[in-house]
Amino acid sequence: MNVLVLGGTGFIGREIVTDLLGHGARVTLFNRGxxxxxxxxxxxxxxxxxxxxxxxxxxxxxxxxxxxxxPRHVAQSMAAVGxxxxxxxxxxxxxxxxxxxxxxxxxxxxxxxxxxxxxTDDTYGPCKVACEDDITARYGDRATIVRPSKVAGPHDPQHxxxxxxxxxxxxxxxxxxxxxxxxxxxxxxxxxxxxxTRLLSDDCGGxxxxxxxxxxxxxxxxxxxxxxxxxxxxxxxxxxxxPLLKTDWATQHRSSARAHAAGMPVTxxxxxxxxxxxxxxxxx
Numbered sequence: 001m002n003v004l005v006l007g008g009t010g011f012i013g014r015e016i017v018t019d020l021l022g023h024g025a026r027v028t029l030f031n032r033g034x035x036x037x038x039x040x041x042x043x044x045x046x047x048x049x050x051x052x053x054x055x056x057x058x059x060x061x062x063x064x065x066x067x068x069x070x071p072r073h074v075a076q077s078m079a080a081v082g083x084x085x086x087x088x089x090x091x092x093x094x095x096x097x098x099x100x101x102x103x104x105x106x107x108x109x110x111x112x113x114x115x116x117x118x119x120t121d122d123t124y125g126p127c128k129v130a131c132e133d134d135i136t137a138r139y140g141d142r143a144t145i146v147r148p149s150k151v152a153g154p155h156d157p158q159h160x161x162x163x164x165x166x167x168x169x170x171x172x173x174x175x176x177x178x179x180x181x182x183x184x185x186x187x188x189x190x191x192x193x194x195x196x197t198r199l200l201s202d203d204c205g206g207x208x209x210x211x212x213x214x215x216x217x218x219x220x221x222x223x224x225x226x227x228x229x230x231x232x233x234x235x236x237x238x239x240x241x242x243p244l245l246k247t248d249w250a251t252q253h254r255s256s257a258r259a260h261a262a263g264m265p266v267t268x269x270x271x272x273x274x275x276x277x278x279x280x281x282x283x284x
């Protein structure tokens with residue numbers, strides 16, 4: 001496959017590029033040229049925020065869009081990339097309207113938003129919905145939409161698992177404002193990357209929830225303590241201040257049966273936590 005990756009040097013993008021290369025794809029990167037990752041790969045320099053696109057070459061067997069957040073991004077990239085066999089868009093689980101446990105890809109989504117590029121908790125999901133709609137309208141059954149839950153893995157710059165590992169690093173009392181029994185779904189970044197490669201290799205269209213196994217929040221924090229080699233006392237405290245324990249994920253327990261049927265593996269949560277802890281130890 002001749003694949004163009006839009007945004008291939010960030011947290012998720014680097015895993016996707018690594019997996020594609022490991023399975024024989026010819027990969028070209030489009031980004032701002034500020035990362036030293038993948039120095040041997042061809043690179044197209046541009047900037048989606050300012051709308052700067054070079055001549056994109058092609059034709060491309062596939063485009064993987066990791067860095068599209070607002071409709072303008074995808075409209076300009078679709079116009080720039082020319083002939084494309086398949087356009088795969090990394091969306092988000094937050095495109096869905098509030099639903100109960102086990103919701104699948106056919107569950108109602110939020111209303112699309114096109115009149116803002118100011119991304120907040122209220123606009124992020126609706127902007128992704130608009131992006132999905134525009135890609136599907138242009139490419140039809142050649143569009144593939146991947147909707148990850150919270151992604152975790154080495155090189156993770158986000159608030160979430162990394163914060164928990166830091167919170168338990170010294171041991172002792174760890175305060176959490178949410179119910180420790182609350183379910184959390186983390187998908188390993190490497191599992192997400194493997195799914196992307198499989199969907200492209202198998203030429204699969206449609207939408208796929210890329211969600212990891214459901215783990216109670218308290219168990220996840222205790223796994224962090226185990227990986228860090230510390231003993232903790234987990235205490236529920238309403239409106240607990242810091243340590244950046246983001247717990248507002250009550251709806252993040254969706255069905256990923258379709259993604260698993262398409263070939264997405266399931267890395268045990270214990271391994272994901274241990275690998276992130278090992279990576280953090282190299283960053284000290």
